Amino acid sequence: MNLTPDSKVVIQGFSEFISATHISQMKAYGTNLVAGVNPGCGGQQMYDLPVFDLVEEVTAKFGAIDTTIICVHPYQVLDAALEAIASNIGQIIIISAGVPPLDMVKLLRKTETREILVVGPNSPGIIVPGKILLGTQPSEFYIPGRVGIVSRSSTLTYEVAWELTKAGLGQSISVSIGSDAIVGSSFLQWLQILDEDETTEAIVLVGQPGGRSEEAAAQYITEAIDKPVIAYIAGIHAPPTKNWRQMGTAATVIRRDTNFGTTKSKLAAFQAAQVPVAESPAQIPELLKKLIIAKC
Numbered sequence: 001m002n003l004t005p006d007s008k009v010v011i012q013g014f015s016e017f018i019s020a021t022h023i024s025q026m027k028a029y030g031t032n033l034v035a036g037v038n039p040g041c042g043g044q045q046m047y048d049l050p051v052f053d054l055v056e057e058v059t060a061k062f063g064a065i066d067t068t069i070i071c072v073h074p075y076q077v078l079d080a081a082l083e084a085i086a087s088n089i090g091q092i093i094i095i096s097a098g099v100p101p102l103d104m105v106k107l108l109r110k111t112e113t114r115e116i117l118v119v120g121p122n123s124p125g126i127i128v129p130g131k132i133l134l135g136t137q138p139s140e141f142y143i144p145g146r147v148g149i150v151s152r153s154s155t156l157t158y159e160v161a162w163e164l165t166k167a168g169l170g171q172s173i174s175v176s177i178g179s180d181a182i183v184g185s186s187f188l189q190w191l192q193i194l195d196e197d198e199t200t201e202a203i204v205l206v207g208q209p210g211g212r213s214e215e216a217a218a219q220y221i222t223e224a225i226d227k228p229v230i231a232y233i234a235g236i237h238a239p240p241t242k243n244w245r246q247m248g249t250a251a252t253v254i255r256r257d258t259n260f261g262t263t264k265s266k267l268a269a270f271q272a273a274q275v276p277v278a279e280s281p282a283q284i285p286e287l288l289k290k291l292i293i294a295k296c
Contacts, residue, residue, distance in 0.1 A: 001091065001117060001193070002066045003128045003173070005030045010058050010065050012037045012080045013072030014046055017095045022136045023047045029133040034062045055087045067091040067134055069125065077121060078103040085110060093134055094120030097180060104182040118184025123176045124154050137174065145170015147288065148194035150187060151206035152179050152213065156234055159281045160206055167285030172200040179208070187217035195225050202292055203227055204284060208234040210261045218269035228291040231270045232278045236263050
């Protein structure tokens with residue numbers, strides 16, 4: 001990964017998924033936004049950025065681009081991502097929500113043999129506090145430190161960061177992997193990244209109902225992660241579902257007569273892995289401090 005203030009960043013598309021405020025926040029944070037890409041608007045200025053019709057025009061003008069932030073209509077995400085890949089952009093952050101699952105399957109097949117990091121869709125992106133903001137995360141909730149956050153949620157990510165900040169526990173990296181049905185990078189990939197990151201001392205994992213990603217993460221923590229991990233699962237106190245029901249932005253389905261994807265299943269997995277689970281975001285700093293002290 002290249003997550004430094006020198007990283008060159010481009011924005012593909014200007015839609016309801018990103019606003020002038022978000023772009024201003026990224027610039028104010030020191031993110032090196034070099035251009036926007038919006039077909040049909042080449043040669044214009046939008047949000048104080050030069051706009052090009054194609055990504056290849058940006059690379060011809062500014063050289064190699066490290067990261068693209070994709071904010072196009074969900075049905076245009078695949079084409080935008082493939083255009084970025086063709087221009088050798090190695091980090092793709094998809095802010096857009098509701099990307100067709102088959103399009104994500106095609107995208108991931110395209111990237112599986114290449115060193116390309118895909119974050120999202122339906123993700124507010126990545127922040128390295130004090131260094132770079134890639135996406136729509138509210139930077140005011142973060143301070144530099146040594147706690148890594150990896151989350152499936154959006155707003156819960158910020159809430160957890162704010163609880164840590166209030167407790168004086170700064171953050172090294174915070175990433176929301178996205179909450180669409182199929183996303184790019186996984187809990188497992190980010191657990192490995194944070195475990196190998198020299199600036200990260202402990203990890204907070206934020207999960208939610210649906211799928212098996214938290215269960216897989218719990219097993220992976222047992223097998224491969226050396227740093228302390230605290231988990232928080234949203235929806236622990238939610239009432240039982242009836243038949244089939246969509247669970248908010250999780251884009252997952254829970255069935256009442258099975259434990260598949262339920263908070264019960266996820267809690268059991270973390271318990272088996274001896275990973276402490278917070279009952280609320282406010283409890284995370286307390287558990288984290290205890291775990292760090294015990295690790296020492």
